[in-house]
Amino acid sequence: xxxxxxxEATRWFVSRGxxxxxxxxxxxxxxxxxxxxxxxxxxGSGKTYALLVPIVCRGLSHPEKNGRLRAVWITPIRALAKExxxxxxxxxxxxxxxxKVGIRTGDTPSGERQKQNRRMPxxxxxxxxxxxxxxxxxxxxxxxxxLDAMVVDEWHDLIGSKRGVQVELAVSRLKSLAPDLRIWxxxxxxxxxDQALExxxxxxxxxxxxxxxxxxxxxxxVHSLMPEEVEKMPWAGHIGIKLLPxxxxxxxxxxxxxxxxxxxxxxxxxYHAILDRHPELAGIMAMHHSAISKELRYWVExxxxxxxxKAVICxxxxxxxxxxxxxxxxxxxxxxxxxxxxxxxxxxxxxQPGADSQIYFLPTHSLELIEAAALRExxxxxxxxxxxxxxxxxxxxxxxxxxxxxxxGFKADIIFREVSGTYSFESISEEEWLWCLxxxxxxxxxxxxxxxxxxxxxxxGRYVIAGNRVARRHRMSIGTIVGDTMMKVKYVRGGLIxxxxxxFATSLREGDVFWFAGRSLEVVRIKGLVxxxxxxxxxxxxxPAWQGGRLPLSSKMSDMILKKLHDYRExxxxxxxxxxxxxxxxxxxxxxxxPAADEFLIEQVKTREGYHxxxxxxxxxxxxxxLASLIAYRIALLHPITFSLAFNDYGFxxxxxxxIPLDEAFDNEFLSTxxxxxxxxxxxxxxEMARRRFRDISxxxxxxxxxxxxxxxxxxxxxxxxxLVFDVFADYDPQNLLLRQxxxxxxxxxxxxxxxxxxxxRLNKQxxxxxxxxxxxxxxxxxMVDRLxxxxxxxxxxxxxxxxxxxxxxx
Numbered sequence: 001x002x003x004x005x006x007x008e009a010t011r012w013f014v015s016r017g018x019x020x021x022x023x024x025x026x027x028x029x030x031x032x033x034x035x036x037x038x039x040x041x042x043x044g045s046g047k048t049y050a051l052l053v054p055i056v057c058r059g060l061s062h063p064e065k066n067g068r069l070r071a072v073w074i075t076p077i078r079a080l081a082k083e084x085x086x087x088x089x090x091x092x093x094x095x096x097x098x099x100k101v102g103i104r105t106g107d108t109p110s111g112e113r114q115k116q117n118r119r120m121p122x123x124x125x126x127x128x129x130x131x132x133x134x135x136x137x138x139x140x141x142x143x144x145x146x147l148d149a150m151v152v153d154e155w156h157d158l159i160g161s162k163r164g165v166q167v168e169l170a171v172s173r174l175k176s177l178a179p180d181l182r183i184w185x186x187x188x189x190x191x192x193x194d195q196a197l198e199x200x201x202x203x204x205x206x207x208x209x210x211x212x213x214x215x216x217x218x219x220x221x222v223h224s225l226m227p228e229e230v231e232k233m234p235w236a237g238h239i240g241i242k243l244l245p246x247x248x249x250x251x252x253x254x255x256x257x258x259x260x261x262x263x264x265x266x267x268x269x270x271y272h273a274i275l276d277r278h279p280e281l282a283g284i285m286a287m288h289h290s291a292i293s294k295e296l297r298y299w300v301e302x303x304x305x306x307x308x309x310k311a312v313i314c315x316x317x318x319x320x321x322x323x324x325x326x327x328x329x330x331x332x333x334x335x336x337x338x339x340x341x342x343x344x345x346x347x348x349x350x351x352q353p354g355a356d357s358q359i360y361f362l363p364t365h366s367l368e369l370i371e372a373a374a375l376r377e378x379x380x381x382x383x384x385x386x387x388x389x390x391x392x393x394x395x396x397x398x399x400x401x402x403x404x405x406x407x408x409g410f411k412a413d414i415i416f417r418e419v420s421g422t423y424s425f426e427s428i429s430e431e432e433w434l435w436c437l438x439x440x441x442x443x444x445x446x447x448x449x450x451x452x453x454x455x456x457x458x459x460x461g462r463y464v465i466a467g468n469r470v471a472r473r474h475r476m477s478i479g480t481i482v483g484d485t486m487m488k489v490k491y492v493r494g495g496l497i498x499x500x501x502x503x504f505a506t507s508l509r510e511g512d513v514f515w516f517a518g519r520s521l522e523v524v525r526i527k528g529l530v531x532x533x534x535x536x537x538x539x540x541x542x543x544p545a546w547q548g549g550r551l552p553l554s555s556k557m558s559d560m561i562l563k564k565l566h567d568y569r570e571x572x573x574x575x576x577x578x579x580x581x582x583x584x585x586x587x588x589x590x591x592x593x594x595p596a597a598d599e600f601l602i603e604q605v606k607t608r609e610g611y612h613x614x615x616x617x618x619x620x621x622x623x624x625x626x627l628a629s630l631i632a633y634r635i636a637l638l639h640p641i642t643f644s645l646a647f648n649d650y651g652f653x654x655x656x657x658x659x660i661p662l663d664e665a666f667d668n669e670f671l672s673t674x675x676x677x678x679x680x681x682x683x684x685x686x687x688e689m690a691r692r693r694f695r696d697i698s699x700x701x702x703x704x705x706x707x708x709x710x711x712x713x714x715x716x717x718x719x720x721x722x723x724l725v726f727d728v729f730a731d732y733d734p735q736n737l738l739l740r741q742x743x744x745x746x747x748x749x750x751x752x753x754x755x756x757x758x759x760x761x762r763l764n765k766q767x768x769x770x771x772x773x774x775x776x777x778x779x780x781x782x783x784m785v786d787r788l789x790x791x792x793x794x795x796x797x798x799x800x801x802x803x804x805x806x807x808x809x810x811x
Contacts, residue, residue: 037210043347162480374560553620633683646787
């Protein structure tokens with residue numbers, strides 16, 4: 001038997017010019033002592049080898065189980081799987097271990113999956129969804145019984161989502177199947193690291209686990225790309241492309257640059273804008289986002305890794321820990337709205353131990369310069385967002401139970417013990433558990449008359465799937481990511497280019513031209529869910545839009561923006577961005593007021609449009625949407641009055657054709673937290689919002705089938721089906737756990753009621769400062785533009801804004 005020690009791994013490190021960090025050796029030792037834990041280290045610090053080394057060394061020192069699956073490595077994105085595979089193969093070969101390293105994701109060819117089914121690799125790199133598909137196999141107990149290690153990479157990205165709940169449930173099963181299992185996570189820094197460890201391991205394993213922090217403070221330099229002059233009446237998007245020459249200068253002066261945008265549509269726009277002005281970048285600049293075909297994405301990733309690309313315009317599809325060493329500069333277009341997200345993207349440059357990270361912040365309007373200053377200070381203070389875990393996601397639980405029933409069946413008492421040991425379901429009652437079992441066997445009280453919902457049967461003391469057809473449909477539906485219906489974009493004679501959402505594709509007509517994946521494409525025809533195209537020589541065309549809204553401002557970013565405004569007001573102007581934005585803030589002071597930390601600014605303006613009421617909590621779009629609706633509702637209770645609402649990350653607007661009784665509203669404590677939930681639900685049409693949440697819940701829980709590959713259910717039919725079930729539950733089964741979940745998700749995750757209540761309490765304590773500017777202010781102008789944006793085409797909007805700017809800029 002060949003013995004291996006960590007000294008061999010250390011020698012391998014030295015042979016590559018490396019030296020193990022103390023946090024790496026600490027993880028090695030903890031793993032060797034059969035401990036569970038979480039490794040917390042910045043991007044590019046070598047955290048992958050902190051766990052690969054002890055896994056491989058155990059394979060050398062305990063070869064008796066080789067030939068079977070020894071370790072599962074979970075990654076949230078497919079691109080990262082290739083990076084982990086490369087690192088693992090280098091280590092396995094370097095230490096002379098005869099192990100196979102394999103990948104199993106949605107992109108894995110069926111032939112490769114069949115080979116794995118016959119003989120699993122010793123190290124399998126997979127995603128949460130593909131792991132659950134393996135649990136739906138009749139051989140899953142055999143697959144996992146020899147497992148030594150389960151590593152969940154980028155845990156900070158998974159926790160706080162239903163994919164994280166999937167991981168918790170898989171961990172609960174594997175702990176029972178593999179007695180020697182060690183469970184580890186890898187995470188960048190978030191605000192609730194101890195809780196993240198507990199969620200990953202479950203209540204039975206959290207005590208005594210190791211939280212290993214690298215102690216490495218990676219140097220991160222934040223530079224802002226600022227216009228020569230800032231426009232005093234800012235609006236979202238008015239700077240952006242104007243700074244394109246500075247972006248190109250960064251691209252040309254660095255080996256390789258990633259340009260991050262917040263949306264796929266923005267990604268397409270920037271790619272074409274740069275290429276239009278600098279055609280010499282054709283062939284050495286590419287685009288990467290999740291709607292592009294996997295073949296194109298893989299080509300971009302390989303070319304970036306090999307140093308063949310000068311620039312890639314991308315979205316969050318490249319957020320996570322892929323190691324592109326040639327990348328030495330990052331550009332962030334627009335506010336990332338979160339400190340942790342910004343740091344994660346910055347870490348894509350200098351992605352190796354000891355290297356510095358360089359990120360350039362490009363504001364899309366003047367006020368985003370404040371966000372740049374806020375980000376720099378938040379990073380220095382490590383003022384990072386928490387990722388609160390999702391709890392009581394019964395849609396994920398009933399899907400999981402059906403998965404186990406498909407994979408050979410389960411005994412209820414055993415699985416109940418496992419499930420109730422997870423963080424997400426530690427509060428589940430026996431009554432709720434029995435409801436879940438009734439749901440998978442009968443569809444529940446209101447659906448038991450319909451055979452399609454009888455997916456599981458109770459047979460010989462086990463819950464098993466009700467037939468091969470049901471099993472096939474279920475395997476095709478495993479997962480918690482419910483996107484809008486996607487349509488393939490394919491050449492009439494040729495391959496797949498990528499996917500666009502159904503609502504965009506169906507707005508196109510034969511002969512229409514649109515830009516996608518860096519190509520000008522002309523629509524030939526629509527066949528089912530396939531958009532057939534051919535190349536076009538036209539240089540203008542539509543850009544695909546993807547639904548999903550803008551990122552909201554995090555509470556940590558909100559805190560830091562308020563602090564920067566307070567510092568400016570107090571004369572503490574240290575950041576170049578705050579110096580640059582002086583003319584904007586000075587005009588705000590001249591026309592209205594610049595709020596101090598203990599003040600709540602309210603502006604009342606009269607224009608030809610009507611009577612405007614602006615309020616500025618600086619708490620992000622989602623909170624402001626709820627606040628605007630709540631306040632409009634409460635004012636309307638005093639007097640019959642109708643409002644148009646608009647909001648952005650800094651404030652919101654109530655617009656009416658009659659004077660707004662603000663004094664009376666204050667007399668009636670319109671900011672009170674009394675009856676908050678009742679008033680909020682009355683103001684926002686909570687039933688419709690819950691119905692929208694239920695659409696995803698119904699798909700995850702198997703109430704609505706999205707269709708087989710190539711024959712997907714259309715979006716309008718999906719909405720109609722889920723809406724019908726929602727109405728049935730609301731009328732005949734109001735205590736249905738999935739219905740209750742829809743309302744709970746709306747309250748906790750969409751309206752963010754805990755944060756909402758805290759904001760209301762803060763506003764109540766602050767001193768209201770009411771001003772009556774004669775013209776819109778720099779704070780109010782971008783909110784007005786956002787309202788117009790929903791009504792006008794981009795050309796008409798530009799003209800309208802130009803006229804408004806000329807009218808409002810003069811004193």
